[in-house]
Amino acid sequence: MPKILIVDDEKIFRKGLRAMITSLDPEWEVVGDASDGYEALDRAEVLHPDVILTDIRMPRMDGIALQRVVKERFPQTECVVVSGYEDFTYALQSMRYGAKDYLMKPVERSELGRILGKLKEETAKRGKAAAPKFDQEENELIRRHVSESVIAGLMRGMVQQHHVDLLRKIGVDFDQPYYCCFLIKLDKGSIGSERYFKADPSLFQLYIRQFVQEIVNKRMMKGYSLVLSDSEVAAIVNLSSKDSRGLIELAESIRRQITSLSNLTVTIGVGRVAEGVDSISNSYRDAEISLLYRLIVGGDKVLQYDTIRRDHDLCLEVDPESWGAMERAVLEGRVEEAASRAEAEIARLCRQAKSPELVYQKICKLLIHFYESAEKLNLTKAWLGERDIRSLIFDICSITSSEEFIMECRTLLTALSRCIADSRLETMHDPVELALQYLESNFHKQITLNEVAGQVHLNPAYFSSLFKQRTGTTFVERLTAIRMEEAKRRLMDSDDKIAAIAEETGFPNLRHFYRVFKREARLSPKDYRSEFRKEPEHPSGGQA
Structure with missing residues (x-):
C-alpha cells in the first residue's frame, strides 16, 4: 500500500x-x-x-x-x-x-x-526493483561519505595526493592544479532565534550545501560542497588558473541567490587560491580567518582573505612601532616581555580609544591575528585548549571593566608566548623537527637520508619510518617539496638561468630538474616563469 x-x-x-x-x-x-x-x-x-x-x-x-x-x-x-x-x-x-x-x-x-x-x-x-535499487543507493551513500571524509581531510591538511586519486576513482575528479576553499556560515539573525531553535539546525546546512553545489555545477566548475557542522558549510573549487575574480563573483552569486530564494542570509569566507593538494589546507585556513572578521564587519557579506586583511590591517589603526614590539615579544617566546608589553599596550588602547566599540574592534583584530599565527605554528590547541576562537572573542567583548579587560588580554597573549617558548624547547630535542630544520638549511646540497639520520643520531630505517609517521610524507618527498618551493620562488623573482636554479636548489642535473618540475607543477620551468612572473623579464636575463 x-x-x-x-x-x-x-x-x-x-x-x-x-x-x-x-x-x-x-x-x-x-x-x-x-x-x-x-x-x-x-x-x-x-x-x-x-x-x-x-x-x-x-x-x-x-x-x-x-x-x-x-x-x-x-x-x-x-x-x-x-x-x-x-x-x-x-x-x-x-x-x-x-x-x-x-x-x-x-x-x-x-x-x-x-x-x-x-x-x-x-x-x-x-x-x-527494490533490491538492486537499495544496493545502488547504499553504494551512493558510501561514495558520498568517503568523498566528504577525504575532502574534509584535504581542507585540514590530513590527506595527500593518493587520496585525491581515490576521489577520482569514485567520480570526484580534481584534475586542475589550483584550489580555493569557501566557508559559508548561516547568519542566525536572519532566521530568528525561535525559528532556528525549533528546527533541526542541520536542515539549514543541508539546504545551503545543496544550493552551493547546484550553483557550482551550473557554472560547469569542478567543485564539491559538504556540511562541516550545524553552523557551517564548506566548499572546495578546483581551478585551472590562479585568477580569483571569478571566485568572488561566484561567492557573491551564492550569497545573493540564497537570500532571494529563502530569505536567509549567509556570510562567506573565501581563502586564497592555493597550488597543489598539499596547499589546500592553507586556503581553508584563510577562509576560516576571513570568516572571523564577520565579528567586526557584520554578516551577509563575502569576506575574501586578501581584501579583508588589507582593509582591516591592524597596523593601519595602531602605533606600528609599539604594537610591533609587543607582537615580536609574543611570537619570539619572550614571556615576561610579552606580558608587560601586552598590559601596557592594551591599557593605552583603553585610555585613548574614543568609544568601547573601537576597543573591541581592535582587540578582535589583534586576537584574530595571533590566532592565525598560532594556527601556522600548530599551537592553537596548546594555546586555547578546548575553547573556540569565536566564543573566546565574544567572551572578551562582553567584559565591561577596563582592568578585567586588560588582564584577560594580557593572560591570553602571555599564554601564547609561553606556548611558543615551550614549543621551541621541545623542538630542540625532537629528531623530526631537527631533521626538518636541517633540510631547510641544506636542501641545496646533495644530502641523503642516511646523512640526516646521522645528524639526529637515529638508525636510518627507524628514522625513515618515524619521519613518514610524523609528517605524512617520505624523506625524499619532503626534500623535493622544499627544493621545488625554492625553485618556483627563484623562477618568479629572479632572472637567473634555469640551469643555475636547478644546480643551486640541489637537483643533480638539468634533465632531472625538468622531469621533477613538470611532474609537480604540471608546467615546464620556462612555462612556469612565463605564466607567473611578477614583472616582465629583462632581455639580458637569458635562460638555458
Missing part, C-alpha cells in the same frame, strides 16, 4: 485533502500531515512516505526548500506541489527541482485522482 504525507499550513485544507484521497483510492494510506517543511521532515524521518503532497507557501520552511532537502535526504520520496494561481511561477520552479507533478488550488478531484493513479503505478514498479 503506497503511503502519502500531506503538508500545508492550513489545517482545514489538510483535512480536506485527506478525505479526498481516501475516497478516491482506498489503497493510498495517508500516514500523516504537517504544517510546514520542518515538521514534514521530522514526519518523513519516521513514516517513510512514498509521496509528499506539499503546499508552496508556508511559514518557516516553504515547499521549495522542503523539496530541496527531501531530494538530499529521501531520494526515493516523490514530491507533488500544490499552489494557488498567483504562485504558479513557484510551482514551475519546483518542477525544475524534480517535483513529480503539481496541483492548482482549489484542487479538483479528477486531477488529484489522475496524479494518484500515476504515482501508484510508479511506486509499484519501484517496489519490484
Whole structure:
C-alpha cells in the first residue's frame, strides 16, 4: 500500500485533502500531515512516505526548500506541489527541482485522482526493483561519505595526493592544479532565534550545501560542497588558473541567490587560491580567518582573505612601532616581555580609544591575528585548549571593566608566548623537527637520508619510518617539496638561468630538474616563469 504525507499550513485544507484521497483510492494510506517543511521532515524521518503532497507557501520552511532537502535526504520520496494561481511561477520552479507533478488550488478531484493513479503505478514498479535499487543507493551513500571524509581531510591538511586519486576513482575528479576553499556560515539573525531553535539546525546546512553545489555545477566548475557542522558549510573549487575574480563573483552569486530564494542570509569566507593538494589546507585556513572578521564587519557579506586583511590591517589603526614590539615579544617566546608589553599596550588602547566599540574592534583584530599565527605554528590547541576562537572573542567583548579587560588580554597573549617558548624547547630535542630544520638549511646540497639520520643520531630505517609517521610524507618527498618551493620562488623573482636554479636548489642535473618540475607543477620551468612572473623579464636575463 503506497503511503502519502500531506503538508500545508492550513489545517482545514489538510483535512480536506485527506478525505479526498481516501475516497478516491482506498489503497493510498495517508500516514500523516504537517504544517510546514520542518515538521514534514521530522514526519518523513519516521513514516517513510512514498509521496509528499506539499503546499508552496508556508511559514518557516516553504515547499521549495522542503523539496530541496527531501531530494538530499529521501531520494526515493516523490514530491507533488500544490499552489494557488498567483504562485504558479513557484510551482514551475519546483518542477525544475524534480517535483513529480503539481496541483492548482482549489484542487479538483479528477486531477488529484489522475496524479494518484500515476504515482501508484510508479511506486509499484519501484517496489519490484527494490533490491538492486537499495544496493545502488547504499553504494551512493558510501561514495558520498568517503568523498566528504577525504575532502574534509584535504581542507585540514590530513590527506595527500593518493587520496585525491581515490576521489577520482569514485567520480570526484580534481584534475586542475589550483584550489580555493569557501566557508559559508548561516547568519542566525536572519532566521530568528525561535525559528532556528525549533528546527533541526542541520536542515539549514543541508539546504545551503545543496544550493552551493547546484550553483557550482551550473557554472560547469569542478567543485564539491559538504556540511562541516550545524553552523557551517564548506566548499572546495578546483581551478585551472590562479585568477580569483571569478571566485568572488561566484561567492557573491551564492550569497545573493540564497537570500532571494529563502530569505536567509549567509556570510562567506573565501581563502586564497592555493597550488597543489598539499596547499589546500592553507586556503581553508584563510577562509576560516576571513570568516572571523564577520565579528567586526557584520554578516551577509563575502569576506575574501586578501581584501579583508588589507582593509582591516591592524597596523593601519595602531602605533606600528609599539604594537610591533609587543607582537615580536609574543611570537619570539619572550614571556615576561610579552606580558608587560601586552598590559601596557592594551591599557593605552583603553585610555585613548574614543568609544568601547573601537576597543573591541581592535582587540578582535589583534586576537584574530595571533590566532592565525598560532594556527601556522600548530599551537592553537596548546594555546586555547578546548575553547573556540569565536566564543573566546565574544567572551572578551562582553567584559565591561577596563582592568578585567586588560588582564584577560594580557593572560591570553602571555599564554601564547609561553606556548611558543615551550614549543621551541621541545623542538630542540625532537629528531623530526631537527631533521626538518636541517633540510631547510641544506636542501641545496646533495644530502641523503642516511646523512640526516646521522645528524639526529637515529638508525636510518627507524628514522625513515618515524619521519613518514610524523609528517605524512617520505624523506625524499619532503626534500623535493622544499627544493621545488625554492625553485618556483627563484623562477618568479629572479632572472637567473634555469640551469643555475636547478644546480643551486640541489637537483643533480638539468634533465632531472625538468622531469621533477613538470611532474609537480604540471608546467615546464620556462612555462612556469612565463605564466607567473611578477614583472616582465629583462632581455639580458637569458635562460638555458
